[in-house]
Amino acid sequence: MKDNPKFNTYQTPSWCPGCGNFGIWYALKNAFLELGFDNSDVTMIFGIGCSGNLSNFLKVYGFHSIHGRTLPVATGIKLANHNLNVIATSGDGDGLGIGIGHFIHTCRRNIDITYIIHDNRVYGLTTGQTAPTSPKGFQTKSTPFGVIEEPVNQLALAIIQGATFVARGYSGDIDHLASLIVQAINHKGFSVVDVLQPCVTFNPGYSYPFYNPRVYRLEDTGHNPADFESALKKAFENGDKIPIGVFYKTRKPTYEESSLELKDKPLADYDLENISVEELFEEMR
Amino acid sequence: MVINDFNWKIGGEAGEGIMVTGLMFSKICTRMGLHVYNYPEYPSRIRGGHNCYQVKVKDKMPVFAERKIDMLVALNKETIELHLEEMKDRGIIIADSHLKDISFRFGNIFYLPMDDLAKEAGGKITKNNVALGASFAFINVSLDLVLESVRKAFKDKGKDVINMNEKAVTLGYNYVKENFTGQFNYALSKISDTKNMVVTGNEAIAMGAIKAGLKLYAAYPMTPASSILHFLAPLSQKYKILVKHTEDEIAAILTAIGANFAGVRAMAGTSGGGFSLMSEALGMAAITETPLVLVEAMRPGPSTGMPTWTSQADLRFVMHASQGEFLRCILTPGDVSEAYQLIQLAFNIAEKYQIPVILMSDKLLSESSQSVDRLDHLDIKIERGKILKEVPEGYKRYDLTIEDGISFRALPPAKNGMQLANSDEHDEYGLVSEEAHERNSMLEKRFKRLELLKKDLPKPKIYGDEAPDVSIIGFGSIKLPALAAMNILKEKGIKVNFLHCLCPFPFVGEHYLDFINSAKILISVENNYTGQLASIIQENLCIKINHRILKDDGRPFFPDELAENILKIYKGESL
Numbered sequence: 096m097k098d099n100p101k102f103n104t105y106q107t108p109s110w111c112p113g114c115g116n117f118g119i120w121y122a123l124k125n126a127f128l129e130l131g132f133d134n135s136d137v138t139m140i141f142g143i144g145c146s147g148n149l150s151n152f153l154k155v156y157g158f159h160s161i162h163g164r165t166l167p168v169a170t171g172i173k174l175a176n177h178n179l180n181v182i183a184t185s186g187d188g189d190g191l192g193i194g195i196g197h198f199i200h201t202c203r204r205n206i207d208i209t210y211i212i213h214d215n216r217v218y219g220l221t222t223g224q225t226a227p228t229s230p231k232g233f234q235t236k237s238t239p240f241g242v243i244e245e246p247v248n249q250l251a252l253a254i255i256q257g258a259t260f261v262a263r264g265y266s267g268d269i270d271h272l273a274s275l276i277v278q279a280i281n282h283k284g285f286s287v288v289d290v291l292q293p294c295v296t297f298n299p300g301y302s303y304p305f306y307n308p309r310v311y312r313l314e315d316t317g318h319n320p321a322d323f324e325s326a327l328k329k330a331f332e333n334g335d336k337i338p339i340g341v342f343y344k345t346r347k348p349t350y351e352e353s354s355l356e357l358k359d360k361p362l363a364d365y366d367l368e369n370i371s372v373e374e375l376f377e378e379m380r
Numbered sequence: 381m382v383i384n385d386f387n388w389k390i391g392g393e394a395g396e397g398i399m400v401t402g403l404m405f406s407k408i409c410t411r412m413g414l415h416v417y418n419y420p421e422y423p424s425r426i427r428g429g430h431n432c433y434q435v436k437v438k439d440k441m442p443v444f445a446e447r448k449i450d451m452l453v454a455l456n457k458e459t460i461e462l463h464l465e466e467m468k469d470r471g472i473i474i475a476d477s478h479l480k481d482i483s484f485r486f487g488n489i490f491y492l493p494m495d496d497l498a499k500e501a502g503g504k505i506t507k508n509n510v511a512l513g514a515s516f517a518f519i520n521v522s523l524d525l526v527l528e529s530v531r532k533a534f535k536d537k538g539k540d541v542i543n544m545n546e547k548a549v550t551l552g553y554n555y556v557k558e559n560f561t562g563q564f565n566y567a568l569s570k571i572s573d574t575k576n577m578v579v580t581g582n583e584a585i586a587m588g589a590i591k592a593g594l595k596l597y598a599a600y601p602m603t604p605a606s607s608i609l610h611f612l613a614p615l616s617q618k619y620k621i622l623v624k625h626t627e628d629e630i631a632a633i634l635t636a637i638g639a640n641f642a643g644v645r646a647m648a649g650t651s652g653g654g655f656s657l658m659s660e661a662l663g664m665a666a667i668t669e670t671p672l673v674l675v676e677a678m679r680p681g682p683s684t685g686m687p688t689w690t691s692q693a694d695l696r697f698v699m700h701a702s703q704g705e706f707l708r709c710i711l712t713p714g715d716v717s718e719a720y721q722l723i724q725l726a727f728n729i730a731e732k733y734q735i736p737v738i739l740m741s742d743k744l745l746s747e748s749s750q751s752v753d754r755l756d757h758l759d760i761k762i763e764r765g766k767i768l769k770e771v772p773e774g775y776k777r778y779d780l781t782i783e784d785g786i787s788f789r790a791l792p793p794a795k796n797g798m799q800l801a802n803s804d805e806h807d808e809y810g811l812v813s814e815e816a817h818e819r820n821s822m823l824e825k826r827f828k829r830l831e832l833l834k835k836d837l838p839k840p841k842i843y844g845d846e847a848p849d850v851s852i853i854g855f856g857s858i859k860l861p862a863l864a865a866m867n868i869l870k871e872k873g874i875k876v877n878f879l880h881c882l883c884p885f886p887f888v889g890e891h892y893l894d895f896i897n898s899a900k901i902l903i904s905v906e907n908n909y910t911g912q913l914a915s916i917i918q919e920n921l922c923i924k925i926n927h928r929i930l931k932d933d934g935r936p937f938f939p940d941e942l943a944e945n946i947l948k949i950y951k952g953e954s955l
Contacts, residue, residue, distance in 0.1 A: 106811055138792045140638075143803070150800055151811045156792040157800040158641060159810075160634070161664050167631035171638020171646065172792075174596060174622050179642065179792055200627040356616045363643040363791065365620055367593025367762050375587050375615075376755065379577035380410070 099124035102134060106151045113302075115292030116145055118266030119184075119213060120152060125269070126276035132180070140169040142185035142194070144220045145294075146213035149184065163194025166201040169208045176363040177207070177351040180280060184211040187228040188218045191247045195227070198249070202256035202285055206350040209279045209286045212249060215294035216301050223297035235297075250330035253287045254323070254343045260286035261326065261343040265310050266293065267303050271339065278341065284349050291337070306337065313340030320344040382566045384414060384439040387446050388515060390508075391432035391463060392455030394422060400533075401508040402433025403749065405515065406578050408529045409437045410751045412521070413572030417860070418749040419445035419936070424603070424687040430458055439571055442715075444860040445748070447938040450566050451518065453511045455494070460484050470565055474514055490560055497551040506548035513552030518560070520567040523553050576753050581745035581857075582607040584716040584755070585649075585675055588723035590615070593762055595644035596622045598632040602651045603687045604743040605677040609649065629654035633661040633674065640671045641801055643767070643791035645727050649675035652694045653684070655701065662736055663702035668801035668810075669778070669787075669826070671730035671765075673723070678742040680934050689934025690743035692856055693908035695916075698738050699885045705823075707830055709737045710885040711838065714859025716750045718882065721758040725838065732765035733833050734786060742907065744936045745857040765789070771796040776808040780821050785828040830886060837883045839891045844877035845870075850950050851899035853892075853925070855881040855913050857936070858905050864939035865946060872943075874950060884913060887920045896923055903927040903949055905942065929955065 102124045110116045127137060134154050141150035143162040150159040156179075160168045169183040190198055190212055201208070217235065218224040224237035228249070232241040253261045260282040264272035272290060279286035291310070293302040318340070319325060326343035351357050388405060392398050399420055406416040417436045423429035436443050448468045454460045454475040464486055467473065473486060476494040492514055498507040509530065516526050527546050534542045579587075586608050589597070599609045609625065616623045622639075626632040632648040639646035650658065655676045665672040676698055680691035698710055709729050713719040719741065726737040768775075771790045777799035779787040790797025800810030805822060807813040844866055854862055859880050866876045879895045896902060896917070904914035904925045909932045914925040929945045931937055945955055 104809070104811055133795070134798050135793045135795050138642075148812070150802065154798050156798055157802075157810070158638070158668070159800055159802040159804060159812075161660055161803050164630065164634050164661065167626065167634035168638040168641075170631075171596065171598070171635035171640075172642040173638075174624070174635070175639035175642035175644040175646065176792065196627055197631055200631070354622060356620050356622055359620070362595040362620065362622060362639075365593075365595060365644075367595075367645065367764075370591055370593060370619065372587050372591050373756070375590075376577055379579055379583070380407075380575040 097125055097128065099128040102127060102154050104152055104154045108152050109148055110145060111296045113293070113295040114145070115215060115266035115290070115294065116149060116213060118269050118272065119211065119290055119292060120149060122264070122266070122269045122272035122276055123153065125273040126280065129273065129277050130280060136180055138172055138179045138181050140165045140172065140181070140183040142189035144186040144189045144218070146184055146186040146189065163189050163192065164197065165190065166194065166197040166210065170201065170204070170206055173206055173208055173351065174362065176361040177357055178361050182209045182211065182280065184213060187212055187214040187216065188226040191249055192227045195247065199252065199256050202253050202258040204350045205257055205259055205284045205347055207283055207285070209276070209288065211276070212287065212289045213292045214289050215292045215298055217294050217298035219294045219297050248330060249287070249289055250342055251327060254327050254330060258287045259284035259345050259347050260341070262287065262341045263289045263291065263339045265291045265306060265339050267306060268310070268339070271312065275341065282344065284347060291339070309335060309337045310339050311336055313338045313342065384437065384568055384571065386437040386519065386566050386568060387434065387448065387450045388437070388453070389432055389434040389449045389451070389463065390453040390455070390511065391430065391459030393427070394425060394429045394431045395427045396431070396455055397508040398431040398433050398455070401512055402435060403578065404529060404533055405512060406435045406749065406751070408516065408521065408526055409435065409568060410576040410578055411525060411529060412568060412570040413574045413576070414439055414568060415441050415443045415576060415751045416578060417443040417445055418578065420747060422688050430462060432459065432463070437568060442860055442863045443750070444864040444939060445936065447940055451515060453515055455507060455511065457482065472518070472564055474511065492552065492555055494552070497555060498548055501548035501551055502544035506545055509545045509548035510552035513549035514556045517553040517556035518564045520569070523550065526553065574753055576751040578749050578751050579716045580607065580747055580749040581716055581719045581741050582677070582747065583611055584719040585723045585739065585741065586611040587755070588720040589647055589727070590619050590621065591759060592724040592727040593645045594621055594647055596624065596636065596639040596646035597649070598624045598626050598635040598646065599649045600626055600629045600632050600654060602654045604679055604746040605649045605651050605675060607747065608675060629657040630661065633658040637661060637665050637670050637672055647673040647675065649677070651677050651679050652681050652697065655694070655698065659701040663704055663706060664803045665736045666706035666708065666826070667803055667805070669734040670801060671734050672736040673726045673730050674736065674738045676738055676740050677746040678740065680932060686934045688743065690857070690936055691907055691932055691934065692742055692858070693912070693932055695740065695855070695884060695908070695912045698740060707733070707735050707827060707833070708885065709735060709833070709837070709883070711737065711739045711883055712856035712881065713739065713741065713745065714856060714880055714882070715745070716752055717755060717758055719745065720755045721760065722838065722882065724760040728760060728763045729833070729836055732763055732836070733829050734765065734789070740856060742857050767791060768794065768797070775799070777810050778806065778808045778822065778825065780808055780825060784832050785825045834886065834888050837886065837888060840882060841880045842877060842895060843880065845875035848875045848877040848900070850874065850876045850901045850903065850946055851879070851895065852876060852903045852905050852946065853879045853881070853913065854905040855884050858907065861937040861939055861942055862905060865937070865942035868939055868943040869946060872947070874947065876946065881913060884916055887916055889920045892917065892921065896921065901927065901950060903929055903946060905929045905937065907936065908932050
């Protein structure tokens, strides 16, 4: 494991010791190193929750949005200037609870944004309530008698709703996670990286001792990411063995590529002076 | 004979082409140099409900919808029943012959075999154009002019469609000329070669935004804002504007905020319901100091309310929406010209002061159309505010040392421009901070630009007599009904002046004091139930406006009813 301190701010992370967010932080910085990014080459959008606090520890162009809403902000930024490297992150509560509508629609859009989901299966910053990814029966402050609903399957959702790069990483395997993030950023289209991220304080049952013996790398199994059906099947594998790696990858036109108004140059590069609406006036006479 | 002062209305079932025919009627009038005001009414359904479209024609501005009708074109029975009360004594109704055997409490009904003539022209679908031809025959407009306009309207539809509709107009026209000549007391005549434009408020907003350099428009359909989306979408490639129908209004405002952050001029539009969903993000634009322009086109609430009708009841809501306290600007144009100009100003204010600006319209302004001879003279120079081209090392996005509180923006991917636009309270770099001194400094920074902003805000406009008997005050679309009511009162010898508020928030009290202090009788006129502008004046100036003429039934004030109410107050009678 390397570090890339150029991307540090003056603030030191406020996460609990052992928090899975540290792994994601390092993996991101290492991915930037690998990609040869300068600080100003990265535009990142963050949500609310422990994952959102990452915004204070990365020296990039950042937008710390509101709860559940990172993807539409990222979409606006990307549409305004499609030359930017746009990365959105959010927690599982943030992005798959209140913000799940935006998630599905952004998958449909296949816009060239990388989306990292910090998946700790619990609400951490609000001190331990159930998340949409919590398993059935999970007992928390808000569900003392156990969760009744089925958990969200974000990987399966992403695959069926049109995301063109779908992967899962583990914050306990930083180098592997960094390589997934590099691939996701290099991918043209909407790339989703779900990250198994232990919350040692509010969800100790799903911490390193749980994940370490269970996770295995898909690339070691001969899994073919171009195979839609086998990708979907893998997305439902969530028991004694938990796959990490690239589940699904395909190439389809991105939203920007299909938007003819973006063909010549980014919207941000247009001069605003001397636009004539005379023709419109004439139409109305 | 009454020349060039005419009120026409057409009614029928939704789906019968009422709106298209109404617009065409008005355009033919404007091609004679005349001025029009078009007022549509329709229910929130696609087929079968009653639709009507009213065109008031005059030889000069201002023009506004009047209640009393000179000519009613009834494509069905319901139209006669619903609008009989609005007929002038010497007005006429044109109806289809199949209604002949029904007795209506009105004498001047001319029956035309509209369905038969339409079939003869090529199909029942042309019935509205039979009615159009018939209407113009009664008011002595030349058939050639009508046909020329029909050709223009159908120019993209092919020769067969043009021929069919030309024939329908001609048959309707000739039927009237042959059977009812000389039976009507009104006529229109050409007064100049100027062909005025016919523009809705939403079209004016959209065109003004294009002129101001709009590069992204994000919206979710909601009446009465939807037609901004419909107008811009087909123009997206021509003007290089990304027009995005987003998954909901939350995404619409956030997409616009993201785009503004990345350095383009972006706007979102909605009505009250959608604005409710946008409220949380509005505060995010404010705390991150990201410029933002929104359009809120009002309709009666609460909740779904009356989707296709007008109201001015969201003012207080938009003023206060979202948690915490922050600076925002609300602009309230009164007509098409002001809408075109103020949306341009909205973009300048949003970027110069790095705040959200909300242009508030309503169904009346957004969907009614008005004739104007030109708009280009209202263009405003684009001012983008403080944006750094070259960013120095050590850049602070929220630099507190800048006197006016407006720190420099750096746009990605400018080198050295790293920053955090943070919805959390933050330090000068944007990184989270909850220290009291930092919180206080940032609050002060965000608010102190108000003093400078005040100089850029549009002052209220004052119309009418210098030494008035009565003074009225209103905002937004109240303008045209108020001016029309003043004309009626003037004829009765009552002098009225009118203060039209174009920027209710931030409220600049000194702009109002002279007017209010010199008023003998002061009346607030508003399309809401509680008198929101009056209450804003009271809280800012400690002056209570005792007289209020309020209406929130979805209909605008008609000039005669407004004049009547003002007269009652003047005479000391109760409303």
